[in-house]
Structure formats: C-alpha cells, structure tokens
Amino acid sequence: MSVRVFSILLCTITVHTLLGSIVVKAQDNAFPESKSSTTLALVGGRVIDGFGGKPLENTVVLISENSIAAVGKISEIGIPKTAKIIDTNGMTVLPGLWDSHGHLFHIGEGTPTDFPNRYKDRSIELMAIVAEINLMAGITSFRDTGGPLKPQLTLREEIKTGKRIGPRLFLAGPILRQGDRNKSINNDDYLIANTKEAKKMVTEVANQGADQIKVYGFWDLDILSEVTSTAHSLNLGVDADVRHIEAYRTAIRAGVDRLHHVFTADSLSDYSEDDLRLLVRGEKPSGSGPSANILRGPYIIPTIEMRASYARAFRFPEIIDHPNFKRAYPPDIYKYFRDSLNNINSIPWGIGAEERVKVAKNKLKRFVAKGGREQLVAGCDSGSPLNFHSPLAREIQHLSEAGLTPMEAIQSATLRAAQMQGVSDKLGSISVGKIADIIVVDGDPLTDISLLRTNVAHVIKDGVIIR
Numbered sequence: 001m002s003v004r005v006f007s008i009l010l011c012t013i014t015v016h017t018l019l020g021s022i023v024v025k026a027q028d029n030a031f032p033e034s035k036s037s038t039t040l041a042l043v044g045g046r047v048i049d050g051f052g053g054k055p056l057e058n059t060v061v062l063i064s065e066n067s068i069a070a071v072g073k074i075s076e077i078g079i080p081k082t083a084k085i086i087d088t089n090g091m092t093v094l095p096g097l098w099d100s101h102g103h104l105f106h107i108g109e110g111t112p113t114d115f116p117n118r119y120k121d122r123s124i125e126l127m128a129i130v131a132e133i134n135l136m137a138g139i140t141s142f143r144d145t146g147g148p149l150k151p152q153l154t155l156r157e158e159i160k161t162g163k164r165i166g167p168r169l170f171l172a173g174p175i176l177r178q179g180d181r182n183k184s185i186n187n188d189d190y191l192i193a194n195t196k197e198a199k200k201m202v203t204e205v206a207n208q209g210a211d212q213i214k215v216y217g218f219w220d221l222d223i224l225s226e227v228t229s230t231a232h233s234l235n236l237g238v239d240a241d242v243r244h245i246e247a248y249r250t251a252i253r254a255g256v257d258r259l260h261h262v263f264t265a266d267s268l269s270d271y272s273e274d275d276l277r278l279l280v281r282g283e284k285p286s287g288s289g290p291s292a293n294i295l296r297g298p299y300i301i302p303t304i305e306m307r308a309s310y311a312r313a314f315r316f317p318e319i320i321d322h323p324n325f326k327r328a329y330p331p332d333i334y335k336y337f338r339d340s341l342n343n344i345n346s347i348p349w350g351i352g353a354e355e356r357v358k359v360a361k362n363k364l365k366r367f368v369a370k371g372g373r374e375q376l377v378a379g380c381d382s383g384s385p386l387n388f389h390s391p392l393a394r395e396i397q398h399l400s401e402a403g404l405t406p407m408e409a410i411q412s413a414t415l416r417a418a419q420m421q422g423v424s425d426k427l428g429s430i431s432v433g434k435i436a437d438i439i440v441v442d443g444d445p446l447t448d449i450s451l452l453r454t455n456v457a458h459v460i461k462d463g464v465i466i467r
C-alpha cells in the first residue's frame with residue numbers, strides 16, 4: 001500500500017502525572033511482536049522525553065529491535081558502526097503522540113449515523129485508510145472510543161502482522177447505555193437496566209476483546225458503580241461520555257476513570273465552585289496529612305476541537321474541497337463524504353459553535369487554575385463531523401491556550417495518555433527499555449506548538465521508520 005502523506009491535519013497535545021484513580025492495564029494485544037533487526041540512531045537533536053523536565057540537547061537516541069536502548073548526550077553514547085543514522089540536528093525528538101478520543105470509522109462526514117451503517121461491509125478498508133492517515137501525522141497510539149469491535153480487532157491484527165500500517169489501537173467497542181433492551185427498537189444497542197445486567201454486559205464486552213469500557217448518557221449511581229467495579233475487576237478502565245454536569249457528578253461518584261467532552265459538550269452555563277472542585281479532586285479528597293493536595297479526580301479529555309472544527313469550517317468552508325480528501329478515500333466514499341457536507345450549517349452539533357468554543361475554553365481555564373492540569377489528556381473526537389483526521393495537534397494547542405505550558409500540553413498527548421491507559425511502563429516516554437514509538441519534529445514545538453501539526457519530519461513505530 002502506498003504511504004499517503006496526508007496533512008489537512010488539525011491536531012493538539014497536553015498533560016501529566018499519575019492520579020489517584022485506578023490504574024488499569026490494557027490488554028497486551030496492542031503490542032505487536034514484530035521487531036526490526038536494524039539498529040537506529042537518532043543523532044544531534046533535542047529530546048523531550050515525556051517526563052516534563054528540561055529537554056536534553058545534542059542527543060543520541062539508540063533504538064535496537066523495537067525498544068529504546070540508550071538516550072543521552074552525543075559525547076556519552078557510542079553509536080554502533082552498523083546503525084542506520086537519522087540526523088536530528090535542529091529538530092526535536094519526542095514520544096509518539098496519542099489521540100485519546102477518536103473514531104476510526106468516521107471521516108468527518110456530516111452524516112455520522114448513516115455512514116457506518118451504509119459502509120458496514122467496507123469497515124476494515126475504510127478504517128485502515130484512517131489508521132494510516134493518523135500514523136503519518138505522528139499519532140502512534142489511538143484510542144477508539146466507540147466503533148465496530150470485530151473489524152477493529154481484525155484491523156489491529158493486520159497492523160500487527162505488517163499487512164497494514166497504523167497506530168497502536170486501544171479499542172472501546174460497543175457503547176453501553178442505561179435503558180431497557182426490551183423496549184429498544186435496535187437489537188444492536190448495549191442497554192443496561194439494572195446492576196445484574198451491568199455485570200453481565202461489561203463482562204461480555206471485555207470478553208469480546210475491548211481495552212476499555214465506554215458509557216454514554218445518564219445513569220443511576222448504583223448501576224454505573226456496578227459497571228465500574230466490574231470493569232476494574234477485569235482490569236479495564238471506564239470512559240464516560242455523559243455531557244451534563246449532573247451526569248459528571250454521578251460518573252465521578254461511580255468511580256469512572258476518564259471523563260470525555262467535559263467543558264465542550266454540555267450546556268453553556270458555567271460550573272459552580274463545588275462542581276469544579278469535584279472534577280479536580282474527585283469524591284473523596286483527603287483533608288489532611290501529606291496527601292492533602294493529591295488529585296483524585298478522573299482523567300479529563302475535553303475535546304475542545306470537537307466544537308472548534310465546526311467554527312473553523314464555518315469561517316472557511318473551502319476546506320471541504322481540499323484535494324487531500326479526494327486523494328485519501330475511494331471515489332464513491334469521497335462522493336458520499338463531499339455530498340454529506342453540502343450544507344454544513346445544518347449539522348446539529350455545529351449550532352453556536354463559535355460561542356461554545358469560547359465558553360468551553362473559559363471553563364477549561366478555570367479548571368486548570370483550580371489545579372486540574374495534571375488530569376488533562378488530549379483527544380479530539382477525530383472523525384466526528386468536520387473533524388478531519390487528524391485534529392490532534394490542534395487539541396494540544398487548545399490545551400496550551402487554556403493554561404498548560406507547552407511541555408504539559410505535549411505530556412497530555414504522550415506520557416499522561418499512556419498513564420491513563422495504564423501502559424506507561426511500555427509507552428509514552430523516551431527512556432531506556434520503552435517501546436520505540438517516537439516522532440521527530442522539525443523545529444521547537446515548545447516555542448511554537450503548531451509545529452506538531454505542520455512539521456512532523458519522521459515517525460517511528462515499534463522501532464521501524466514509517467516516515
């Protein structure tokens with residue numbers, strides 16, 4: 001398959017440390033066993049290792065098989081004669097990026113309900129295109145937060161065996177909602193009516209091979225608590241997309257690990273001080289002792305870009321005719337995509353987008369000022385209407401505009417994302433023994449974070465140069 005360099009890329013980064021919430025282990029399926037036999041040496045550039053400290057200048061990063069074998073100053077590291085050398089002078093070497101909220105089976109079309117149904121039979125072909133676009137943008141790990149699990153597992157296997165190229169995939173599979181299945185018109189819905197069903201459904205989704213449990217909508221505390229405790233007992237984290245402050249309160253009390261679309265998808269009204277405190281500190285802040293200031297709230301993935309992408313497209317509708325779309329997708333899919341965007345102003349989620357972005361950023365700033373910076377993780381709802389793969393670097397930029405330092409913003413899409421997934425022992429940093437998922441950015445993203453969108457010079461995944 002040809003390597004498509006696709007960059008209508010609308011991306012971003014952020015975040016930081018291990019929180020008090022439960023650390024979960026994703027399944028090891030996301031870790032391919034393929035190993036490159038060449039030793040690689042990235043020589044000369046600056047390294048941002050993901051841990052948030054001062055960057056290291058004039059470095060060598062040695063990659064052997066699929067792991068990082070050494071990181072240090074040129075003067076300290078011997079480069080094997082047989083190594084393949086990549087000159088990184090004038091560039092920044094950093095961990096591969098994570099999109100912690102995306103959709104492989106959406107391409108930014110204006111009709112997100114129709115698209116996956118209509119093209120069900122071509123899901124692997126289409127998701128493979130999206131996966132490749134993301135990897136070429138420097139996204140080496142992708143958390144899909146709701147999509148068809150079976151074909152996604154097949155795609156992951158194909159990436160693993162080298163048949164396709166794409167990021168490391170962490171998959172949610174079917175989305176769970178509270179409701180009565182007997183009253184549902186759609187048999188595919190994963191509806192849960194009581195605690196017994198909660199246990200059964202979560203176990204079923206876990207058995208299908210999901211890496212995380214995704215819940216949506218309003219829940220009763222006891223039922224959602226059963227969802228989280230079952231998921232945790234199976235070593236899985238719970239991702240909640242609940243879109244209302246009332247539902248956030250329940251989700252936090254039920255012990256969910258990650259809250260999505262906070263600030264962005266709920267109402268325009270501001271949060272109270274109490275609610276902000278709950279978001280930052282969770283349900284049981286410790287009141288005294290040395291841990292009094294330890295954060296206990298869930299990880300937060302604001303997905304500001306979910307709204308900002310509309311605002312930008314309304315200001316510049318020309319974007320939908322960009323030739324990259326025609327290049328990326330098969331002709332019939334391109335036609336469908338383009339037709340679905342004929343009347344972009346009618347897409348419901350876009351209504352009032354400009355104002356909503358402003359309100360969301362203000363709420364986010366308050367959250368950061370209250371102490372929530374270490375909870376923020378970059379995810380962009382990539383694939384949702386007008387949110388063309390990949391908007392991640394723009395999300396990283398939103399987080400930095402809301403008060404994270406550029407370094408923290410980078411962490412939100414590297415180490416912190418890996419910590420959130422429970423895989424920071426393998427991913428998310430440039431340190432000895434970690435899997436070599438690395439990008440090289442031409443220039444200094446700490447001065448100009450938008451370089452993460454425009455200047456990705458190299459992408460290395462599993463020790464293999466992809467770009």
Ligand SMILES: [Zn+2]
Pocket residue numbers: 101102103145381384
């Ligand atoms: Zn989403």
